[in-house]
Amino acid sequence: MKLSHLLSVCLLGFSALVALPSQAAPKKEFNVCWTIYAGWMPWGQIATSGIIDKWAAKYGIKIHVTQLNDYIESINQYTAGQFDGCTMTNMDALTIPAAGGVDSTALILGSYSEGNDGVVLKGKGKTLKDLKGMKVYLPELSVSHYLLVRGLEKAGLREKDVTVVNTSDADIVSAFATNGVQAAVAWNPQLSVIKNTPNTSEVFESSQVPGELIDMMVVNSAVLKDNPALGKALTGAWYEMMAQMKAGDKNALNAMAAASGTDLSGYQAQLKTTHLFYTPADNLKFVSDAELAKTMQRVANFSFEKGLLGDGAQSADFIGISFPGNVTLGDSSNIKLRFDDSYLKMAAAGTL
């Protein structure tokens, strides 16, 4: 009895451990996840308004859209194979799923940060140069860290000139309120709270590195290859929502504002610093631009220097990244991150 009981417990544990590795075969039901962020709120509205069901039904599939609370955890879940797609930034897509061997496709590059991320110092009239020798509080190894390093580069400083103190994004606001903290890097909505503290200066923000912090919907490449219907339905649903937002649909905007814990004007203020691509044509132009590869090279260099590409990585080129028009970056025999424009083209041509 003792033995069989033990065995059954272990079997349970075992089955929990062997969570299904992502499988690729034509299937009918799909799971995608998203987390709260100005540029991803449309996914929530797409799900609740039934737009996703409409598009999924058109291709004879079912798509479950789930909102997760913890951003990093959502990417980990996607990487572990629990979701077929998830929202994440270009840097996290490279360092978590791609570095973890999960071949991923950036299906929709919905927006980039145009002021949603910023470096804030206490005191009036401060500049980037003042960072020298300071302790900077930020979520280490995140886009905030990347932004700081880009800012330091522009100011002729190096990361060695500052001390980075790892602070979780959930704690950054109350951390900034303490006396010991003079500098912090954060993203919205936390950034706006920090900036509203009296006597602070924002010395660097993401609109000074336009197009480098990209917020995307990433889908498992193998699943997408076997199930193009998933790509079509997600892309179709996204641009239907974009059209609604562009037309200033108060209903949809209000719902998104409420879901992100603010009001309409608050959400519109966040959208102002989010460069959303409202039409497939705009998006296509951004994806096809040679700048994108340059950005990804920068991100890959940063990630390699910080050891984010894993043990196997001997250089920043260890992971291959492919771009539209057969352009590749890094090791072309190990392509794990793909920027794909085929679904965008269909959307632009109106053939979805």
Added chain:
Amino acid sequence: MRQINRHPEKGVHLMLVLLPFVLVIAAYFIGSAVRLEANPHDKLLPGIGQMADAVWRMAFTADKRSGDYLLWMDTAASLGRLLIGLGIASLLGLCFGIASGVFPMWRSPMSSFMTVVSMVPPLAMLPVLFIVFGLDELSKIMLIVIGITPMLARDLEQRAREIPPEIVIKAQTLGANSWTVVLRVVLPLLLTRLLTSLRLLLGSAWLFLISAEAISSTAGLGYRIFLVRRYMAMDVILPYVIWITLLAWLMDLGLRHLNRLCFPWAQGEKS
């Protein structure tokens, strides 16, 4: 024979002790093999080789950026915080425990208050704590102290009140004043209990330490785990968890031996 009267024989006992460990480890490596077969870069359940590489990198290779040996640096940072925190908590717990356990005049204001205070979850108070104590070392140590002290104080108070009154009265008839009673009767009895309580509270102490390090830090075992969690480096996280478990277990063992060494007379009933 009734189940409650059946005892395992020596060989069976050993086997049953090892069985859960073996099963868990086997389940892990089977799961790991299944996932690695599907994707050799899988990060969720790394194989033994990947973990050995990570340990080698963290413990015996100088970090590219800082030139430090990360595992040892993290261990030193964490153990330093933990030991200082536990030290302060023990001292405070002992003082509060004796004051409210032995002196009725002190018990009235302290006992109920301690009971209520011990129910405040320190982690829920975090934002307030680090506005009061800042974000540096002090706040991390304070989190351990605030988390552990009320439990210790309550436990020691209870033990002090359980001291048979006959002993206290006897000491008084032999001429002891309050101070002597505390020093010669209560303190020895509570010190051995303190070591036992500390063993039980080690788990909580580590919990508070790691939570504190997750909030803001530049080194520490908890810091490293929360940092590499960002890119799902389970090959680093799992060895770190095993290392923490080992450290905690060694501390537990150390406290038990210290107790046996310092207070051999107190071991009888506990065997």
